[in-house]
Amino acid sequence: MTTSTAFASVSALVRRETSMVYDEGKEYLVEARLNPLAAARGLGLEEYVARLAFDADERRKVVDALTINETSWFRDHTPYQAFTDAMLPALLERRQITRRLRIWSAACSSGQEAYSIAMLLDQHLPPGWSYEIVATDISTAMLERVRAGRYSQVEVNRGLPATSLVRYFTRVGRDWEITERLRERVTVKHLNLAAPYVGLGSFDVIWLRNVLIYFEAATKQDILRRMLPMLADDGYLLLGSSETTLDMPADLAAAWQREQIGRVPTYRRASAARSLTPSLTSTGA
Ligand SMILES: C[S@@+](CC[C@H](N)C(=O)[O-])C[C@H]1O[C@@H](n2cnc3c(N)ncnc32)[C@H](O)[C@@H]1O
Structure with missing residues (x-):
């Protein structure tokens, strides 16, 4: 320049x-x-x-x-494993009455995260259950891509199992388009994570992955504070593999109870931590 x-x-x-x-x-x-x-x-x-x-x-x-929109299907793999193996069974147990799950893919980029979750819910939710995935990002270009649900060959090569490609995509020209059945479960919204969260409702799982790294400490802390009431009492927050609450001020780190599922750290509202499922090992904040 x-x-x-x-x-x-x-x-x-x-x-x-x-x-x-x-x-x-x-x-x-x-x-x-x-x-x-x-x-x-x-x-x-x-x-x-x-x-x-x-x-x-x-x-x-x-x-x-x-904006840096780097993403891939089932990124890092283990958070998705933890979602299917531990979070989902616990939530199925606790949502017997409503039989509905709400997931937030905050900073969704071109939608691989939201649609990866949709594929898992499609496979693992029992009949009679429903779900909504809210996919938000600050980039309007990325949100258009999520709405379109179209991916190039290079993009589908990044982490998408061949069986899922066959099951959920159709070929459109040189691209692949994700099935309407999953697209209609994903609500796309423009949202700046650094601005107020209005009219989103609350979520059972929040995926806030690989975005906090771009912010300075005060912004990260502000976002994590305002995320607390967005999560159901017994919900889960997931961060990227290089992101953590451990370097936050003590009150904030304590408000997010760190709970390890296998190799994956998840974060839960500390106020609700006492009543959580005993099978999951809490390591404290
Ligand atoms: C590296 S991508 C992460 C995508 C996905 N979460 C993942 O882990 O693969 C970061 C995304 O954060 C979005 N982003 C950056 N600043 C933002 C902000 N202030 N509010 C909402 N999204 C933002 C970018 O547009 C980009 O799509």
Whole structure:
């Protein structure tokens, strides 16, 4: 990028709109991602950046271009195993009356996480049960992809078992489209995790994976505080493999009771921890 002022202005914009931190040293990345947008407008990079101040549409494109959307099917595998083997049986036991589960894929990217969960629920929920997966993200481009439910060959090659491809997808041109039966269970919503969570209801399991890493400590803490009432008393929160509450202030780390399921740390509301299923080993916060 030609001037550090332009970089500072883009980095401030991304921080204001997403809370993501783009530190100095990331100039090359910003430049690589914004150059095509500037070129599409017939502008140089600096002119383009100056235009952002009064062009909301382009600001949205910049946010879309600078979010990191890396994801895959059944990412890391073990959280999905823990979901099927321990969380789901416990929830089936406790939701006999309503026979309904609500799951939140917070920061869903292009939807692989939400649809991986949908496949498991499709396979493991007994007849007569229903479920809703709410998939949220700040990137409108990603949300369109979740709605479309279409994936390239390269994307389906990343973690999707062949049996699931056959069972849940149809070929559309060179892409693969996920079945309507799963798509209709996924509610797609635009949501900034750093802003208030309004009208979402409460969830049995929250997947908040591989997004806290992009925020500074105060934002992470604020998000984890506001996640507490979003989770059912006996629900589960899952973080990414490099994310934890252990480095949080004592009151927050204590509010999220860490409970190990096999190799997977899950987090539960401490206020409800005393009444939890005895088969799961609590390691404390
Ligand atoms: C690396 S992806 C993680 C996707 C998925 N959870 C996974 O683990 O595979 C991070 C996602 O967080 C989203 N994101 C970044 N800042 C956000 C914010 N403030 N609010 C909501 N989503 C955000 C990005 O758009 C991106 O899709």
